[in-house]
Amino acid sequence: MPETASDQELIDEMRERVAEARKSLSAALGAGDGEAAWEAALVALTARGRFGIRLGLGRSRSLLRALDSPEQGVRGALVAGTNGKGSVVALVSAALNAAGVRHATTPSPHLVSYRERLQIDGKPIGGLPFARAIDRALAAADQIEARVGPTTEFELLVGAIFDALREEQVKTAVVEIGLGGRLDAMHAWDGGVAVVTNVGLDHERYLGDTIEAIAGEKAAIIVRGDRAVTGATLRGGALDAMRHRAARVGAPLRIAVPGEVELLGRNGLHVELEGYGVVRIGLLGRHQAVNAAVAAATIDALREAGIADVSADALRSGFAAARWPGRMELIENAFGPTSGRDLLLDGAHNPDGAAALAEGINDLGDDLRGAGKTTLVLGAMADKAVDALCIALTESERLRGATLICTSVADPRSLPPADLERIAKAAGLGSSTIIAADAAAAMRAAATHHGPVVVAGSLYLIGAVREGLMRSGVLPNEGLL
Template sequence: MHYEEALEAVRGLAATGVNFGLERVRELLAVLGDPQAGLFAAHIGGTNGKGSVAALVSAIARAGGLKVGTFTSPHLSSYTERFLIDGQPVTGERLAGLITTHWNLLAPVARQVRPTEFELHTVLALQLFREERVDVAVLEVGLGGRLDATNVIRPAVAVITNVALDHQEYLGETIAEIAREKAGIIKPGVPLVTAAEGGALDVIAGACRELDAPLVRVGADVRWEPRDDSGEKQGLDIYGRRAVYRGLALPLAGRHQQVNAACAVAAAEVLGEHAPSLGPRAIREGLAAVNWPGRFEVLAGQPTVVLDAAHNPAAAVVLRDTLVARFPGREIILVLGVLGDKDRAGIAAVLAPAARAVVVTRPPSERAGDWERVAVEAGKHCARVETVPDCRAALTRAQILAGAGGVVVVTGSIYLIGALRSAIT
C-alpha cells in the first residue's frame, strides 16, 4: 500500500469516537509479539504541557547520543508528525511500509475488537520503535491516563505535568476526579515527576504512596529560577536532584515553559540513572535545541503572527499572560476557533478581553460543531467580533485589522494552527 492508501485502510478499521480501555490495544500488541515489552521509556501525561515536555525529554535524550522514538498527538500538518525518530517524522513510505508489513496480522484482530484510530496509532508507534531499535521511547498520553492506549507500557519514568479542567465529559467534573484518571499512569516502583499542585497533587501523591512509586515534585524537589531572556531564548537555572544547571537557554517562549523544562530535567535525571550519557551536557544542549511548533510560535512579519494551541481555560490564561509579557502595549487581534467539546465560554472569557478585535472561524475538524457560538461568547468580552467561516480568510481579515504594528494570535484548536501554519511559514 502507498501512504494515502495505508492511512485510509487504518481509518477503515477504526471505530469512531472515544472508547476507553486497554484490552483492544493489548490484543493488537499480542499478535505483534508485544513490541512494548522491554522498551526503555518515558510516559508523559497531564492537562497542559505534556507535548512540550515530551519534546524536551526527547531533545535531551538525543543530545545524550541516544536514538529516540517519540509518539505524540495530534499532529499539525501530517500524520507522520506523530511518529518521530530522532526528532524527525518518519517518511510516508516508512509508515505505509509498517502498516503494509503487519496488515495481515493486525487487520483480522482489529475487525473483531474495533479499536479506535488512536489505539491503532499507538500500536504502530510501539512496533516502529522496536523495529528502529530506539534507545529510549517517549510517549505522550492521548487522553486522561488510566485507560489511555499508551498506558500499556511500563516506563522508566512517568510525568504528570499538571491537572486542570478539560475533557470533563470523559475524565470527571472535578480536579480530584481528573487527577485520579491521570494518576492511572503511575506504576508500582516507577518514579513519577509532577508539577501538579493543591488537591491534584494530594491525589497523585496518594497514588504514589499506594504503589511505592518515588515522587519527584517540581517546585519542591526540583526547582527553577528565571534569568533574563537572551535574544530568542529565555534563560533559567534549574536546581535538580543530581546537579544544578545554571544559565540554561530555552527556545520555547513563555514562563510556563520553564516549568515544563524543570519537569523534563527531572525526568531526564531519572532516566540518567540507567543511561549515564543523560548528564549536564545533554540537558544543556537538549534544552537549547528543542523545537515544538505551534506552542507560542512567533512568526516575524508585519503584523507579527503568534500560533498557540491553547484549547482550555488554563492554557488560555498562560497564553494571555505570555502575550502581555512579550508584547506590552501592542494591539492584539485574535483568530479564534474552538472545538465543540471544549469550554468555549471559559476560553473566550480569558482571551477576548485582551484583544482589540476577535475574528471567529471554523476549526477544520468534524468536532467543530456550532462554531459560531464562539462569537457569542467572545462578544461578551470584546466590542468587535467578526465571523469568517474559512480559516485562511479569517487570518487575512485579522492581518488587515492588526495593521503592520499589531499582533495576530491564532489559537483555540491545534487543528486550526495546523491548517494555518503552512499558509504562513
C-alpha cells in the same frame, strides 16, 4: 470523531473503505511506492475513527501481543497531563538529541501530517516505513477481532508505532498519553518512567468533573517499578493524588518545582533548575519554567533508571535549542518580508492553556511586534469549555482590545463561528468581530490589518494555519506536504 461506536451501516461502510485501502496498500508496498502506500495506509487507519473513543487497554494489549510484543524492546518515559505534555516531551527530546541518544517521540495530535505522530530524533518517520507498520498492525487486528472486537484508530496506532520502532531499532522513547491516562490506549506500554505534567479541567466527559478525579485518572500511569515525576500542585488535590498513587505502588516520586525565573522577551527565559543551576529555555512563556523543571526531573529519572545518560551540558544545550511548533510559536514577517508583523501561534484549547497564553502575551509586551492593534484569530471545539477559555484570554489587555476573527476548523466538533462570536462578546474578548468561514479566510482577513496576529483556541486551527504557511513558503515544508 464519534464518541461511541457508530451504527452498523457506518461500520459496514468503514469496512469497505478499509478493504479497498488495504488492496491499494498491498499493491503500493509491493511496488515500493512510498507515497501511494502512505496515502492508502492513512485511509485504512483513520477510517477506524468510526469506531469512536472506547477507553480500555484490552484491545491494545491484545494487538501488541499479536505483533509479538514490540513494546517490550522500548524503554523511556510515558507523559500524561492536562497541559504541558508536548513542551515537556520537546525539551526532553532536545536534550536527548544533544546527548546523541537515538529516540522516538509521539506528539499528539499532529498539526499538518499524521506522520508527525511518530518522530525519530525529532524528525517525522518516512511514509513507507510507517505504512509497512500500519499494514502489519492491520493484519494483527484481523487476528484478534473475533475475540476482542474491532480495534479503534488509536489502538491500531499504538501497535503501528511500536512495530515501527522495532523495525527502526529504536530502543528509547518519550511517549505522550492521548486522553487521561488509566484507560488510554498508549498506557498498554510502560517505559519505566511515568510523568504527569499538571492537572486541570479538560475532557471532563471521560475523566470526571473535578481536578481530583482527573488527577486520579492521570496518576494511574504510575505503576510498580516506575520512577515517577510530576509538576502537579496542591490545587484541587492533584498533588495528593500523585503522592497517593506513587506510595501505593512503591514508586519514587520527584516533585518538580522551578526556581527563580528571568524572562528574556523573544529569547525565552532563564530558570533555576535543581541540580543544574540557571538554564536558558528556548520556549516562550513563563509557564515553561514548570515544564522545564518537569523535563529536567524526567531526564534525571531516565538516567537513574539506566535508560538514557544525558550530561548537564547536553541538557543545557538541548533546552536552549528546544522548539515546539504551535505552542507560543513566534513567526516573524509571516505577512511579508518587510511587514514587521509577528504571528504568534498557540494551541491553547482549555482555560489553563488560555490563561498561560494571556500571561505570555502580557510578558512579551512590545516584543510582540506590529504597527497597530492586535488581531486574534480564534477557533474552538464545541465540546470544550469555550466560555471559560474566552474569559481566561481577557486577562491580556491586548486581547481584550483586539480585532477578533472567529472561524471554524475542518472537524465536525468545531463550534460555529457565530456561536463563538456570541460567547467571546459575553466574555469581553475583542473590541470588534469578523466572521471567517475557515482558517484560510481568517488569515486573509488578518493580513489586511497592521498589528501582530495571535491564533489560538484549537490545535486543529493551528495545524491549518501552519499548513498554509508551509504551502506559501513562510515555513519550511519539512517533507510533510
